[in-house]
Amino acid sequence: MIKMSEETTVKKYFELINEQKLCAAHCASCDSLHLPPRLFCPNCNSKTTDWTQLGGEGTLRSFTVIHIAGTKYAEDVPYIVAIVALKEGPSVCARLVGVDPLKPEDIHVGDPVVADFEELSGSTSEEKATRLVFRPA
Numbered sequence: 767m768i769k770m771s772e773e774t775t776v777k778k779y780f781e782l783i784n785e786q787k788l789c790a791a792h793c794a795s796c797d798s799l800h801l802p803p804r805l806f807c808p809n810c811n812s813k814t815t816d817w818t819q820l821g822g823e824g825t826l827r828s829f830t831v832i833h834i835a836g837t838k839y840a841e842d843v844p845y846i847v848a849i850v851a852l853k854e855g856p857s858v859c860a861r862l863v864g865v866d867p868l869k870p871e872d873i874h875v876g877d878p879v880v881a882d883f884e885e886l887s888g889s890t891s892e893e894k895a896t897r898l899v900f901r902p903a
C-alpha cells in the first residue's frame with residue numbers, strides 16, 4: 767500500500783481517481799480506512815489522516831440498474847450502479863461494467879469484482895475526467 771501525505775478531502779479523492787488510483791483515507795492513529803474520505807477519523811476523531819492506495823479487489827454487495835437518468839447520464843442508460851465491499855474494508859459506490867444491464871439475473875451479490883478506470887469522452891484536457899468502475903474479476 768502506498769501512503770500519501772495529502773489532505774484527505776473528496777476533491778483530492780477525485781484527483782487521485784483521475785490519476786487512476788483508488789485510495790481511502792487512512793487514520794494513522796487507529797489504522798482504520800474510510801471512504802468517502804474524511805479530514806478527521808470517524809473512529810477515533812484523530813486528524814492524523816493520510817491516503818492509502820487500495821488494490822481494487824472486492825465483492826459485489828448490492829446493485830441497481832438505472833433505466834432513467836438525469837440529463838448528464840441520459841445517453842448511458844441502461845447502466846448498473848453497484849456498492850462494492852473492498853478487500854481492505856471500506857465500501858465504495860461505482861458503476862459495474864462488463865456485464866449486461868438487461869440481464870440482472872446473471873449478476874449475483876457476492877461476486878468478485880475488480881476496479882478499473884474509464885476515461886470519459888467529450889471532456890477537454892483541462893476537464894480531464896476519469897470514472898472509477900468495477901468489472902467481474
Ligand SMILES: [Zn+2]
Nearest residue numbers: 793796807810
Ligand atoms: Zn482513527
